[in-house]
Amino acid sequence: MSDTPEGELSEADVGRYRQTIRDLQELLSYKLDEATVEMLKKATAEADIESGNLQKISKLDDVTVMLWANLNKNPRFKSFEFPGEGFTFELPKPLATADVGIRVIKTAFDHLSPHCRTFYPRKKKVDKSAAQEEEEKEEEEGTKDGEEGEKEGEDDDEKPLDADADDAKSVASGRKSAVSAAGSTREKEEGENEGKEGEEKGEGEEGEEREGEGEEKKPTTAEAEEEEELLELDEDVIDLRQFSPLGGVMYLELLQLPPQPVSARGWSIVEGSCLSAYLRQFCSLGGVMYLELLQLPPQLVCEIFVDESLQRIAYPGEPEDLKKLGATLTLATPPEEKPAAKETSQANMLLEGPPKEGEKGEGEQQGEQPEQPEADAAPPAPVQPTYITPPVGVTIKLPSTVAFYEEPQPARWSWAGKHWRLDGFTDIKYDEENKTLSFKTNTFGLLTVIQDSHLNMPFQSWEIRPRGNNAALFTIIAAIVELEIEIKDDRCCLSQPEDTPELDHLRKKWMAPKDLVKALRASGVNIFPEPDSSKFVSMTKKDEEAEMLTYRCMAMTLPAFAFSWSKWNAEAGEDRIVMQAAEHLEDEPVNEDDWCCYVQSVRRAKKLKINEFSEEFSVDHAEGSELRSNMYHMLTDSASEKARERIQAASYKFLHCAGELIRATRLFTYS
Template identity: 35%
Template sequence: STTGSAGASKKGKKLSKAERERLKKEEEERRHIEEVLEEARLKAEKEEAERLERERQAKEERERLEIKERECRNDELAELRQLIEGKLIAAKTTHSKNRAIVKRNRYMLCDGSPDPAIPQEINTFINLWRESKDVNIKTVLDKSKTVLILISELEFLLSNTPASELNESQATQYRSTILELQKVLLEKYNEATKYMLMRASAMANIETGYMETVIVDENITLCLWANLSRNSRFKGCNFSENKISFELPKPLTVCAIAVRIFHARYDHLSNLCHTFYPRKKRIPLVGESEINQSEKKEEEERPTEEGPMEGKEFPPVTEDETKLEDTEGVMLQTLLFFPKRRKEGKSLIHPSLPAGVAVVHSINRGNKKAVAELEEEEEEEEILENDVVDLRQYITLGGVYYFDLVKLPPQPKQIKGWTIVELLDSGLEFFPYPSETLKNNSSNVKIEEKENETLALPPVGVTIKLPENVMFFETPQIARWDNTGKQWKTDCISNLVYDEENKMMSFRMNTFYHFTLIQDTHLNMPYQSWELRPNNNNEAVLTVFAALIEIEIQIRHDHCQLNSLLGEENNRLSEIKGKWMTPQALITAMKNVGVNIFPAQDTYKYVSIIAKDQHAEQAAYEQMSLLSPAFGFSWSKWNLKAGYHHIVLKVSEHLKPGLIANRDWSLYMLSAERIQKLKITEFSEKFSDDLANGSEFHSSLYHMFKDVASSTAIDRIKSADPLFVDCVLQLLKAIRVLTFS
């Protein structure tokens, strides 16, 4: 039985043919998988080795190219600097000669107007006009045109004269003259207003019994209404042709008053605001902490000067106080904000500067610690009241509306063929509203109805049409002038209604204020994209796709013009479009009409920007302007990903007028160290700084293209008009396309 059992077991272990084939097949599959895996492993190892070899070769090639670039850097930078400086110095020399010619022509001008840069002439002009008794409105309007031209001349000198040709004492003199001209201009308009009101009865409307008159010229609109009939049912006055109206509170309908709406198409108030100027941090000077206790006590006891600066006496600033040269002939001057006026010998406040600004004495270079502290000066955040307008964030547009309630002067009376009029020595007198007298009169009418009410007089209603030469990209805001604090504020204004279709604005104020329209300065920042392309020889077109509008600026030699605005309503900016101007004039004109694409030094506080190294950014603008006669430049989305030290933009050679095709653009990355062409395109999935095949590192864009660009392009660059290169550079620096796009 045992033998039979073993035989059966052996017989049971015998595999069938199918099983043997299955096992054989599985073995073959296992061996095949092992072979495949081994082959894949060997292939991966080979690919990894090849990748490492490629990386090693690429690294070696990159190092070789970097070494080559470093070897050529000094020569390339020297050649680049010679090219750029040659253009800019030639442009500077031409501008200097042109300024000298303008100055000489101004000196030789014999049109009867004074030279505002000569104190004797301008002071004589101001004093003679101030003493003049001719206050006829026509005479005042004619004279005001001359005054506005003189103010423009001084503002031009301040903004366009380089520091090497305009010292601080001259700049201070110009600012003081501007303030004095603005002051005497308003004085004369007030005198002319009083002169007209003294003859209101002769100009009265026979039907209404009121005097209504409107004076219009290119600079102002004067709407004047006099309450001659004193009808308590009077509601308000509508100067329909000028789209200006007001609603008079009932208590004023029986008063001897007049209402003046004087719309000046300029703003002579904002420059009096402390928020108009960039804020600076107060940096203590060396030795200032050593002021003795008696000086500190005296300083604390002295009242703070926060009011207007007119009429206050200030010690004269001598030449030694504004210019103190050390043994090496080097001086350092700076402006700082001081909360209080220091003792004489510490700092001096100029009457022409805004409140809080002081001129710090020049500091000897040997005092390195003081110099270091001044170099660390930075902007200081200021906490403003909620209703105070920050003029670093908002801009006034369309000028200023002087909305005044004035006392009606005594009117002439006819007695037995004689005209008798009472003459008052005072000037134009303003009528207080609200006043206690009016409140008492109002409370006595129906006292039983006011037992549980606050005796507040009704507000004043105003309706105006938005100026036609200004662009508003959102509903405008109204700001009123606070004469005590010398600032614009948004309080005391209610019931604001904006008719967008007819561009009419209605609102109420609790009294009569000067008011203006304000808009966010940075509505069109950051930009969506931009493009600079050559158009013809010494011509280019700069297009900025701003947040709400597309702007095209044409550049020709040393002038530029606003070509078109996509998004503009009803051709509102026809006054400045198509007119050739200098870059500075175009910048000013565009800001004045509400199209601001020109960042200020503190704009970064209000706009999200792409922070870039300033030296690299400025160097990029210089090289772009140098190459602009033959190369186009454009925005790249990779500029955001490139980091702080690198700038990425699209570049293409372009010698014919017209647009640049997408296929012609290539990407280039700029830094303070070198320039390189990128391997990626604008449509790549991710950013990489890999060098494009067949390209090399260079120290500048000019040398990047010097060997690969056409001879025509290089000739255009070398022969370009220096004034054209300088004009392009001014616009690029003003718009800052590389950081605000």
């Protein structure tokens, strides 16, 4: 589903694929539960010699199952760490003496976030009324633009080279003309039919318009719906557009131990299905032998069968359920001397309302309350004791393949709301040196670690230069980290930084651009903005058409030209893209004196007179240069013969790979 472009899959196929995913997840969960039950049944036989408890680890490439069973029930138990997995838990005293087990399922992937509504970008809903008004305005401007376009064509030869301030407006009007031309015939026909009705209602509509001139402008329907959607989110709910779960998911579960086998006189006796087999075998030999060996009354046969499915324990749960496990809970308040009964009865009298007429006695009229017989007095309400469920301590060794540039935060999954939440944690501590995160929680369930997705935005600077035939080096100095990405043919790889061990598994590993983007994000290094990243990070707003045109021209001329960040891009306005460029045919750093500033708008490109060290920005063109429609023609027309040959001989795979990587970073908007 992720590899297929949007719109090519039908809704039926998407629904069928999603159902397949759910079926596979349920099957995997069922298999893990069955395997866990089988391991817990044999917990006594496979218990650790030193501790007397079951300690098992089963590890695959993407899934690790850790199982611990409390067989010893030592009240002095403090904590246990699964060796080699970096997961430590600390049970409170009530659970340390109960028949419980701990299962931790750690996955290297996150299969829950896609179910959250904040996982995908919010689609803007177009307000139809506003769209109709815009179309009407476009039609009115269309005729004016046509007349101005004829005059502009006549005076185009005399227009100065630096007069590109209105490029975006003229191109935008050209885009509007197609819409106005297509709808002109239809609007004329509708206008003739509605002309008479419009004349009759004209005076009334003018009055309404005048009355509405003083009213404040109301937000559109799309903006209102987006604001309502954001307000619906609780402050503890994690917005996955801003934060990213890293390092996979951990499922911490509190389990009830199944009956363990008991050895007596050479026999192994187990409550459950195994015992039913023994009973059938013994009954075939006669009832006397059955009664002598087990000493069980016949009616106990129906009560002894237990459910063999995995039994999860809710914590905090009902005290009765924990007492069945042998857990001893402490009272939050002693159930002694509770004067709430009298107060409650008085409150009930107030809630019943004033007495009806004729019911007041002489004492009540004088302000005295009549005495009530003891039989009519309300019985004291039973006092419900409140039990304390102490929190569980958890210490997690953060993954060695994820770089954390700020203090990570633990999060828990809410099945009811289908989202990640920040509440339910106390005593959060982060050890940066040992890369451990410890906290206390009184809820078991799904856990993960989150980090801000936009830590490395905006970029400080960037540079991309060729390195021979069909090869290039892409350098980005982000807000925290500096990256170097090598491009070769249709593959790319991370080459720098070398001082970050969390990225060792990616260094010098060649992959497709989209795979590198996915791998870097999963490693905590996100330099690839999303469509709505502008809501969470400062940016330089640019015309999207001009920006995408510039990226294409950069990729097509990259075999012979180097490009770099320019400080003037932030001051050039929304309609202009400013960069530095230089012809570069050697595999070495670019000389500072070779850089020249260029500007690209929607309609034209030119070489600027200023350089990176000028005192102020100017759109004046360099002496001897000419205007071109885009940066590709601007650079190739002034390039050397060798540079043009290299550009013509470049592989289309290399050009596509470089263009895809440049577009993913949105260099001119987020730097």
